[in-house]
Amino acid sequence: MRLNTPRIPALTPAEWSPKATEIMSPFVADGRDYNVFRTLMNHPDLAKRWLVFANHVLARSTLPEIDRELLILRIGHLCRADYEWNKHAEISRYLGMSEALISSSKSGPDTPKLQPFYRLLLTATDELHTDAHITDDTWKALSEHYSVEQMMDLVFTVGQYNMVSMALNSFGVQQDSPRT
Structure with a gap:
C-alpha cells in the first residue's frame, strides 16, 4: 500500500447519507461493502454514475x-x-x-x-x-x-x-x- 492511512475515509453505514445508503443497499445485501465502495460514499453522486460504467466493464463486457x-x-x-x-x-x-x-x-x-x-x-x-x-x-x-x-x-x-x-x-x- 502506498499510504498506511486513508486520505478519504471508508464511511461506516452510520455515516452514510440517505443517497449513499440507497446506493450501497445491494452491496451490503450480498456482503460486498468493500472499502472502495465505502470510500466512494463520500461522493454518492459520483459513485452512482461511475458504478454504471464499472458494472459494464466488470459484468457486461464482451x-x-x-x-x-x-x-x-x-x-x-x-x-x-x-x-x-x-x-x-x-x-x-x-x-x-x-x-x-x-x-x-x-x-x-x-x-x-x-x-x-x-x-x-x-x-x-x-x-x-x-x-x-x-x-x-x-x-x-x-x-x-x-x-x-x-x-x-x-x-x-x-x-x-x-x-x-x-x-x-x-x-x-x-x-x-x-x-x-
Missing part, C-alpha cells in the same frame, strides 16, 4: 472473464495499486485462473512459457499504460482473436482500472478486513 481479469491484474500491478491487484487476484482464483497466470500479471509479457495470446493481452496493457495507445502490430494480432466490440472493451477495461488505481492510491483505500 471479454472472456479470464482475459478481463488478466488485464485488470496487469494494470493494477503497473499502477502499484495493491488494493486492486489483491481484490482481482481473489476474483481470478475464484474464476479458476492458475497461479502461474496470475503471477504473469506481475512479470509481464516476457514471462517464460506464457501462452502467446496472454502475452498479447499483457503487451496491450503495457502499451496503453506507457503510451495510451496500442501499437499496430499488437492491435492486428489481437484483432485476429477479438471482435471490434471486444477490442473496445479491452481498451476501456484497462482505462477503467487505470483510473480506479489512481483513485485507490490517491485516496489511500486500505485493504478490506478478512470476512469471518
Whole structure:
C-alpha cells in the first residue's frame, strides 16, 4: 500500500447519507461493502454514475472473464495499486485462473512459457499504460482473436482500472478486513 492511512475515509453505514445508503443497499445485501465502495460514499453522486460504467466493464463486457481479469491484474500491478491487484487476484482464483497466470500479471509479457495470446493481452496493457495507445502490430494480432466490440472493451477495461488505481492510491483505500 502506498499510504498506511486513508486520505478519504471508508464511511461506516452510520455515516452514510440517505443517497449513499440507497446506493450501497445491494452491496451490503450480498456482503460486498468493500472499502472502495465505502470510500466512494463520500461522493454518492459520483459513485452512482461511475458504478454504471464499472458494472459494464466488470459484468457486461464482451471479454472472456479470464482475459478481463488478466488485464485488470496487469494494470493494477503497473499502477502499484495493491488494493486492486489483491481484490482481482481473489476474483481470478475464484474464476479458476492458475497461479502461474496470475503471477504473469506481475512479470509481464516476457514471462517464460506464457501462452502467446496472454502475452498479447499483457503487451496491450503495457502499451496503453506507457503510451495510451496500442501499437499496430499488437492491435492486428489481437484483432485476429477479438471482435471490434471486444477490442473496445479491452481498451476501456484497462482505462477503467487505470483510473480506479489512481483513485485507490490517491485516496489511500486500505485493504478490506478478512470476512469471518
